Amino acid sequence: MVSARPLKVALLGCGVVGSQVARLMTTHAHDLAARIGAPVELAGVAVRRPDRLREGVPPELVTTDAAALAAREDIDVAVEVIGGIEPARSLIATAFEAGASVVTANKALLAEDGPALYAMAEKHGADLYYEAAVAGAIPLLRPLRESLAGDTVNRVLGIVNGTTNFILDRMETSGAGYGEALAEATALGYAEADPTADVEGFDAAAKAAILAGIAFHTRVRLDDVHREGLTEVTAADIASARRMGCTVKLLAICERAADGRSVTARVHPAMIPLTHPLASVREAYNAVFVEADSAGRLMFYGPGAGGAPTASAVLGDLVAACRNKVTGARGPGESAYTQLPVAPMGEVVTRYHISLDVADKPGVLSQVAAVFADHDVSIDTVRQQGKDGEASLVVVTHRAPDAALSATVDTLRGLDTVRGVASIMRVEGE
Amino acid sequence: MVSARPLKVALLGCGVVGSQVARLMTTHAHDLAARIGAPVELAGVAVRRPDRLREGVPPELVTTDAAALAAREDIDVAVEVIGGIEPARSLIATAFEAGASVVTANKALLAEDGPALYAMAEKHGADLYYEAAVAGAIPLLRPLRESLAGDTVNRVLGIVNGTTNFILDRMETSGAGYGEALAEATALGYAEADPTADVEGFDAAAKAAILAGIAFHTRVRLDDVHREGLTEVTAADIASARRMGCTVKLLAICERAADGRSVTARVHPAMIPLTHPLASVREAYNAVFVEADSAGRLMFYGPGAGGAPTASAVLGDLVAACRNKVTGARGPGESAYTQLPVAPMGEVVTRYHISLDVADKPGVLSQVAAVFADHDVSIDTVRQQGKDGEASLVVVTHRAPDAALSATVDTLRGLDTVRGVASIMRVEGE
Structure with missing residues (x-):
């Protein structure tokens, strides 16, 4: 039953992810309306370079004035897919102030400033959703925040960066060294021209901070995450791992201490047994293991990046935020009541x-x-x-x-x- | 912030799952209150045999009059973990009429009468949640209903019955015949004294009907699901599968036709390549592959049954239903707008x-x-x-x-x- 007034969406950013969001909003308009209970329309698209051709994006919606778009009071949901800290943070603040809910894929901003964003959402009675910020298309944050809301999560262990998994997979299968595998990843588009954020573990560390906070109902900052990249992993390490029945993966690991009084979060290369389900995660795929008291061991697997998979997660959040607008409901806010301290790496x-x-x-x-x-x-x-x-x-x-x-x-x-x-x-x- | 009045929960059934729900509601009361935003209390527990000792269940809450408990107007959420069609269906109807939301783990009832249950929930402005009905602790229905709400699911392919997976795993690893493997499963408690529902595929077929309905936003009845059990799988079949690089699994498969105009749902033994992630799902574990247009291939893995894992899923739903009661919100209702017909097995x-x-x-x-x-x-x-x-x-x-x-x-x-x-x-x- 679709009867309510159309919901208006502002798209902030129209790169690899944003252009897919715009495309899907158009091609799937009928399905989205049926699932939301109201039609949903793209009200504006903020871009940096207005001259670039964007298939499926009506030119009259394109603007370079992102701040003005975010400030429009007729916007129901703002989708932020620009990435990075600024101007994303200011635009999100503006959107909340104008009464919109916010869907974002911005892991860096969430890891640095999550509590402030939640506080803004709370103040303005709006929703903040960010499934796409961790592990791309894999439904992971919603299961942790909602499906496991009655359980006690003890550990989250995952491959959350596709670039580094691709590099390690190549080193494993071809015997290549790090440099050679990185060059291949770059040539195939799996690594960016400046691969620092991926190979030094910054990207995975931001995701670990987000995961640890949600899993343990506390606050974990990016600075709290112990971080080691994979640039020093050698072909000899991988051969040595193989001799003991292991493979090497760059893992994000969030743990509650055995006494339950603190948590830790870390990103580093590690050997894992070939029999472990994470060992068979190949190429640029992501997978996350979650261990909970009652549920036991769960694994979530899928594409961790890419325009369409990330857009799928964004649209899932967009439907949730829009449904809430239609019914006057609110999604879950920040849950940080345990206030558990983050223990240092030495522990x-x-x-x-x-x-x-x-x-x-x-x-x-x-x-x-x-x-x-x-x-x-x-x-x-x-x-x-x-x-x-x-x-x-x-x-x-x-x-x-x-x-x-x-x-x-x-x-x-x-x-x-x-x-x-x-x-x-x-x-x-x- | 916990401030609202306590929410009252009626527990209908106190067997393997129900007793775990009762235990967790008591031991995790503090966490549940923090996550819901209000304290939650067990208001009554309906059982068949009141003389049986139930650790952690206060005797004064126990009653044999399930109908009276379900009819109490002070109940906020009724949790139905009796199973089967009656009296579960009547009790759920009574609970809705009394104004409660309902959380159930009842796959048989959902597969047989899901639309009627949804209609009751809708009529009374209440929630219906049933994550535990399919694949136990694995968050699967919420991701399908919510995380993938902006995507188009084309295929769901999964191992959704732990008993049959245990039997096939034993046949595979030990070369045992079906009878011998079943005997081992029974001795270890993985198979019931009457294993018909599992080995003939009825359990998996009910889950396939539920999954197909949710995945494709249509209605699929149990009778629509083509069903073959595994009783005729021989050691020779498994050896033959191995020779072609495959293993045998009992799969539930829900597909949208290539032209998008119909869906199919089926349960039968099938050979799958050893390289497929489902091939390495061992013992009584469950795993479900979901293929969607934008998200690509996702997999969800974990314990598919057992008291504590199933209770974890029930409690996740309980938290959601209680949060909605506190905030006056509603969870997603039935989504069957595509009205796609179910094509026969021949297609x-x-x-x-x-x-x-x-x-x-x-x-x-x-x-x-x-x-x-x-x-x-x-x-x-x-x-x-x-x-x-x-x-x-x-x-x-x-x-x-x-x-x-x-x-x-x-x-x-x-x-x-x-x-x-x-x-x-x-x-x-x-």
């Missing part, structure tokens, strides 16, 4: 794979083992390989606090018999 | 694996191939195996309508040189 407890270059002489293993024991880090397995008077020692530990492992490595570096620490990588997913 | 187009016992003499293959050609069913591969004057012929077809395949098999059965049709199985997931 994270996990396993480690450490590769050492050592002198090939008797007593080295015993000396190294003593250092681990001194720092209370228990060793699971050791593998020694000799070559030309040098030897390598690969140690895999049991679970230990990150601080204890760091102290162990510092002491190891000081030993005469240890020529170097070739690599340190965490082992997850067991 | 389903897929691939087939057919195993024939034939006479071991020249010309048989040519004769058999001619029958396929006569019915316009194109052959992909043929494998011949001779043994003691008899031979077996394994034919894998390209995509063809089910009716054409059935006619082909009928003709084959009439050939002198065909001693028997050992098995016919569809090949999916490519």
Whole structure:
């Protein structure tokens, strides 16, 4: 039953995602109206370059004055797909002030300023939806915020950056080094010309902050997320992972401490067993594991980026925001009541794979083992390989606090018999 | 901010799922109140056997008069976890009439009478939620109803029955026959004493009807779902699947026809490639693939049954229904506006694996191939195996309508040189 007045949507940004949103709003107008209970119309499209041809976007809707579009009082929902902090933040503030609900795909802004955005939405009685900000088309935030609202989430572990997964997948399957795999990713359009945000883990860290906040009903800032990129992962690391039945993935990991009194959030490369469902996530796909008290282990898998998949998530939110406008309802607001502190990385407890270059002489293993024991880090397995008077020692530990492992490595570096620490990588997913 | 009056919940049924719901409502009362914005209290628990001890359920709340509990006008949300058609249907009707919203895990009732339940909810301005009815703890219905509300779903393909997946997994890993694997499933509590609903596919068919209706915004009744169980799957079928790089799964498959003018829903055993993500779903786990125009391929994975996982889904819905009561909002109602007809099984187009016992003499293959050609069913591969004057012929077809395949098999059965049709199985997931 479609009877109400048409709802008006302002589209802020018309790039890869925005142009798909505009296209789908036009081609799917009939379905959207039926699902919302009212017709929905594109009232304006703010762009930077008005001269560029945009298929399916009526030219008369295009404007370069995004602020004026956001300020229009006849707009029901503003869709922000510009990205970055400014002008996105100001435009969203303007839209809320003008009475609109906001749908955004902006992970950076949510991670930096989520609570302020929620407060604006609350103040103006509007909705804030941002499913597309994490893991593209994969329904993940709504399940966490709503489907699991009666459960206790203990852990979120996921591949949330497609570029780095593509690079690691190529290194794994072809034996290529990091540089070569990055070049391939760039050539195929999976990596941007400046890949820093992806390969240094900034993109994944923003998503980890958002996920941790939602999963644990607390506030986690981008600065709270421990971050290591994948630029130092070598072909040797991947071969070494393979020898122990593992593969290397760049993971975002959000955990509630065992005592329930703090949370942690981190992004770093890690080895995971080939038998773990995340190990078989190939190419630029994303997948997120969620562990909850009652639900057990859930996994969500799908395309983590791209214009159409991200637009699918934006439109799902747009339908929700529009339905609420029609019925006078409100979607869930911020849920940060647990106010759990974010513990430093040193308190994270996990396993480690450490590769050492050592002198090939008797007593080295015993000396190294003593250092681990001194720092209370228990060793699971050791593998020694000799070559030309040098030897390598690969140690895999049991679970230990990150601080204890760091102290162990510092002491190891000081030993005469240890020529170097070739690599340190965490082992997850067991 | 928790300020509103307490919300009252009637729990109708206190078996495996209900007792977990009661436990979680008590132990998680603080979290639930914070997430809902009002305290929530268990106002009554309807049971059949009041003498049974129920840990965590205050005895004074227990009643055998379910109808009276459902009729109480102070109840905000009724949770129905009795299962089956009656008395569940009457109790839900009573609860709606008394002004309550309803959360249910009742797949049989939803598949049989979903539209009537929705109509009651609509009439009384109440909510109807039933995430737990399909795939237990896995958030699946909310993502389909809400996250993908701006997309066009073309296909839902899933393992939605844990018992049969456990049986097939055991047959696959141990080489056991169906009877032996069923006995193991029964001994371990994965199969009920009367396993008919699971092994004959009734349970999965009810879920397929629900999924198809939601995915395609139409009405699909249980009777519309083509259903074949797994009782005729043999160890030979599984070995044969393995030889072509496949495994056998009992799948629920809902599809929109290529022309968009009809839908189909079916449950049957099928071969799927080992490389397909559903192939690695082991034991009693469930997983559902969703293919949508813009989102692409999504997968949802997790525990499909069990008291605590199902209770997690029920509580998620309970939080949603309670939030709506607090804010005066309504969740999404029925969306069946496309009114797409359900096409018969004969119109389903897929691939087939057919195993024939034939006479071991020249010309048989040519004769058999001619029958396929006569019915316009194109052959992909043929494998011949001779043994003691008899031979077996394994034919894998390209995509063809089910009716054409059935006619082909009928003709084959009439050939002198065909001693028997050992098995016919569809090949999916490519």
